[in-house]
Amino acid sequence: MALLDTFIVNVAAPDLRADLHASGAGLQLVIAGYTIAYAVLLITGARLGALLGHSRVFLAGLALFIAASLACGLATGTGQLIAFRLAQGTGGAAMLPQVLSLIQRTFTGQARGRALGAYAAVLGVGAAAGQLLGGVLVSADLFGWGWRPVFLINVPVGVVLLALGPWLMGARGEARGGADERRALDLPGLALLGAVLLLFTVPVVLGRERGWPLWAWAALALCAVLVPVFGRYQVLLARRGGRPLISPLVLRAPGVTLAVVRIFCMMAVNSGFVLVVMLHLQTGLRKSALLAGFSMVPTAVLFAVVGTNWRRLPQSWHPRLSSAGFLIAAASFGWLGALLSDGGDGGAWLYVCQAASGIGMSLAYNPVLSRALASVRQSEAADASGLLVTTAQLGLLSGVALFGAVFLETAERTVPSAATSAHALTVTCAALVTGSLIGAAAGPFNGLARRARGLPHDR
Template identity: 65%
Template sequence: MKHTTPTTLPPTGDLGGSSKGEPTDNRASDGPAADRRVARHPASRRTPRPGWLLAIVLTGQLMAVLDVFIVNIAAPTVRADLHASGAGLQLVIAGYTISYAVLLITGARLGALIGHRRMFLTGLAVFTGASLACGLAATTGQLIAFRFVQGAGAALMLPQVLSLIQRTFTGGSRARALGAYSAVLASGAAGGQILGGLLVEADLFGSGWRPVFLVNVPIGLALLALGPRLLHDPADAPRPRGEGAAVRRSGLDLPGLVLLAAAVLLFTVPLVLGQERGWPLWCWVTLGLSAALVALFAAYETRLARRGGAPLISPRVARAPGIPRAVIRIALAMAANAGFLFAMTLHVQGGLGHSPLRTGLTFVPTAVAFGVVGLNWQRLPARWHAATVPGGFLLAAASFAGAGLALRDGTDGGPWLLVALTASGAGLSFAYSPLLTRTLATVRRQDAADASGVLVTAAQLGLLTGVAVFGAVFLGAADDTVPSAGASADALWVTCVALAGAALCGALMSLVRRVGHLR
């Protein structure tokens, strides 16, 4: 069977101390009565605890990222136990990703309207409940339905992570928090495969694949118990008279929501199902319709903003300096990450015949390198920071080519593969973490929710695109009639060359920008 690889598209010195880094809430007051209402509100008396906030939101993010990769490793066991068809198993794996990608922007906007803390806890509750339901599912249909609900919970929860970091940290502490965010994003990918392999092979109490979902339940319950006391968001304070009514009148921009959800759905479904179905005509038609709906959505949002409405994505954010380029490069970095993990997983587990656990352990150097760079790149001299992103893409390109060469003879690659995997993690982290930090640093505080939603969605769509494009390259180059290590190694080499080319494109975008500045 063909896997659908997920995403899966970052310590702080003052994280646990004072609240000096927390932005002030600039809402207007309607007089002493409003001041008294705010003073009585518990949120206004709660002492912000940035370190606890970061630990809670990043643990929630880690669960959501782990869940995709864990299920990928457990897929063969799920199929055997539930007698799932190929299409049914695809939907078990991809249903989470589809609903997640479709609802991400909506989750970001709901956080801005209702409060990021409230929406994070709501999404966490939905995700935890759906995880329990997945672990107890008796049929393939039930598991598919609960996976869609799980993805919806993640979509409500995860956009709030970046928004809460933006609202809570400033300066160097924000850069370190965003480095931790990037590190968690990458470690979740490899960690999911490792944990999935451990749980499936352990077969706890004869439960087979079910612990890969049930492991979320105790963690989620602990976060739900701690979150209401330890999370703080200035948006949770009651709005003065007039402002709350204005926010309610602005609504959720339902026409924009429908247009964007339809565009993302038409984009993700063919990417998820196209390879398995042989890329029939309907896949290309839906991709074309998706592009048309994106154009219609952009036109509608621009018109709504000109009329004084509240668009789902503010055109001001979409046109902010650096945002369009950052969206492309973040999507490119995550596509390369997902494509590399996908092809390597198929080769190591299929071509070389290694166990799920050993396959997962293969990616430990990548995850460790990504995490170390994500947490420490800002310690480099400031004059080097401008070179981190293009340098990261170049290092990633070299590492992809190196991994392909190390495995090209059909062996396990030896120490050279270890070097290449470590370099790939470091390169992708240099390409992603500084880019995310610098882009968000240019966004105004009131636009944090929109910017977070756009960048997270770009990362997720990049991950899906990477699996579809580079997965098609690998599977097209592989000789399915001869399932040998040599044939798989040849296919991996072709894929690694394509991945290196994609990474070089990311580096060239910096060169184009510099030429533009010189002119």
């Protein structure tokens, strides 16, 4: 459900925008608001699980997520919807880290690998459900509610999970931390991270429509100043024996730094790709929400299939799979831009292209995630889980803000038409190719940096 709600709104975006008379910036904030709260609070959510018990925090987060989903479905204005999406993201931030923490604490060896494979498959299923279910619900227009069922669908599903959760999770998630865990809630770090994200997101999303006023540039400049302040604070806190949000011990584990860079890049291009394809198909080509959602199914299904089967490939290939995945993704984005550049819908080739992107993004993501989590000590499991899931959400947030701004800025320069939208998609696909190539280059760059410091190379 947490991942589904990241993607399902993309399908409903055009209907939501028309019904609530939302601006382009308002629409981006509806999508990004969920991810802002989610990203800021994930590490704190992981530590609350270690302190209070993973199942307790999971169920509390689930209850908040259900209530916020209901409120989103009943919202009557863009401002309300943005506020309720922030609450929904807070619930998701309490739920999701408990999953990876429990995998780390419950499984070892090959069993952990299988559990992580199942986790990756669920990511793919969640993304697929977000695209397809969103299309079905919007096209069906249940009870004349339009886009609202994309949020309300969480309520009955969540209530069932809330009832079954205590029985399914049992005592495994009830361990509580002591005084050390109570001191581990880095509230100043949380405030700094939240400020950095807001100072980045708000001007990127709102600045374009406001003509890039002075306050937007001032916010971005302040964000650039606070990033090293946050980093320095985290280092000093660790030296004093505290528990910073981003633990240096976790970052020093083999493969974790590379995983942070590559997961960020993959999630950024993924979220930007999904958003602009949905906007192009529905607003540019006037396709139905159902057809637009269905077009993304090959991407999500192949992501899940590859995520559960990449370990079957020869072991000697594994260190290079992530780089290969980014290159496949880059090729698929370039192909997509060329395929739809003439204002057509691409026909059957669109689905082939979407499948290739799913293969590429899964290979880019899953091997680095598995390697990073396998290298982290169990005592650092909550921090590693929070860090990597936070990185993923920061990538999603940045992708929506940056690639969404590229598409909307290009599309709205002239009179809206299929040709204008196709041109905007082509420009955005070029930006997606660049993002993918940065992810591919991260491996060799990381290897050079580690060799310069006399450390083993994490490919």
